[in-house]
Amino acid sequence: EPEVTQTPSHQVTQMGQEVILRCVPISNHLYFYWYRQILGQKVEFLVSFYNNEISEKSEIFDDQFSVERPDGSNFTLKIRSTKLEDSAMYFCASSADRPPGQYEQYFGPGTRLTVT
Amino acid sequence: DQQVKQNSPSLSVQEGRISILNCDYTNSMFDYFLWYKKYPAEGPTFLISISSIKDKNEDGRFTVFLNKSAKHLSLHIVPSQPGDSAVYFCAASATGNQFYFGTGTSLTVIP
Numbered sequence: 196e197p198e199v200t201q202t203p204s205h206q207v208t209q210m211g212q213e214v215i216l217r218c219v220p221i222s223n224h225l226y227f228y229w230y231r232q233i234l235g236q237k238v239e240f241l242v243s244f245y246n247n248e249i250s251e252k253s254e255i256f257d258d259q260f261s262v263e264r265p266d267g268s269n270f271t272l273k274i275r276s277t278k279l280e281d282s283a284m285y286f287c288a289s290s291a292d293r294p295p296g297q298y299e300q301y302f303g304p305g306t307r308l309t310v311t
Numbered sequence: 312d313q314q315v316k317q318n319s320p321s322l323s324v325q326e327g328r329i330s331i332l333n334c335d336y337t338n339s340m341f342d343y344f345l346w347y348k349k350y351p352a353e354g355p356t357f358l359i360s361i362s363s364i365k366d367k368n369e370d371g372r373f374t375v376f377l378n379k380s381a382k383h384l385s386l387h388i389v390p391s392q393p394g395d396s397a398v399y400f401c402a403a404s405a406t407g408n409q410f411y412f413g414t415g416t417s418l419t420v421i422p
Contacts, residue, residue, distance in 0.1 A: 199354070201354075226408075237412050237413070237414055238355070238400065238402075238412040239412070240409040240410060240411070243408045243409065250408060251406070251408045251409050253409065286354050286355070290407075293406075293407050293408065294342070294343055294362065294406070294407035295362070298343060298360070298407035299345060299357050299360050300345065300357070300410065301357055302347070302354035302355045302356070302357070303354050304353055304354045305352075305353070305354050
């Protein structure tokens with residue numbers, strides 16, 4: 196069964212460093228998303244991406260964050276200058292379509308980001 | 312942000328019985344709903360969806376009911392199996408783009 200994959204599974208970085216989290220969405224999906232979950236808190240939406248541009252973003256997704264689809268398979272989340280509060284599990288998700296089509300979002304296993 | 316609430320942090324059910332997981336939301340613009348199952352250190356696994364044009368959707372042992380006037384949905388699992396033990400999240404969206412998640416309900420199915 197097709198699945199979303201994410202690398203690395205765990206990333207440790209120092210405050211102020213740049214990190215890039217990588218995702219390979221399901222191959223025939225066209226809509227891509229990043230969510231995060233801080234330990235003990237809810238899963239929170241960061242950004243959605245379609246047709247090589249951001250379609251929606253939350254307040255969390257400030258200028259320190261960027262997303263890119265550098266080739267036909269990868270989807271990346273970059274944090275330019277990490278802060279301690281960026282420590283979280285980051286989930287990539289993808290969907291085939293938007294409503295009324297197949298809008299169900301399928302999640303990857305996550306990347307645990309630890310900022311020290 | 313309390314737009315989606317799962318008021319029961321945990322639920323225990325005997326194997327073979329029905330599990331009912333509840334979810335309430337406050338935003339009347341939400342039209343699309345998803346249920347996920349999650350194990351520790353893994354990503355959420357999609358289970359079942361429903362949109363506001365329906366009040367019920369069924370997939371095998373999983374049925375989701377939506378009561379739009381009450382802003383309430385529930386996931387029924389029948390019969391419950393030990394392998395269903397996990398944390399269950401509901402998520403809601405107005406556009407099918409940004410989904411708001413609940414805090415989850417930890418289900419334990421007792422053999």
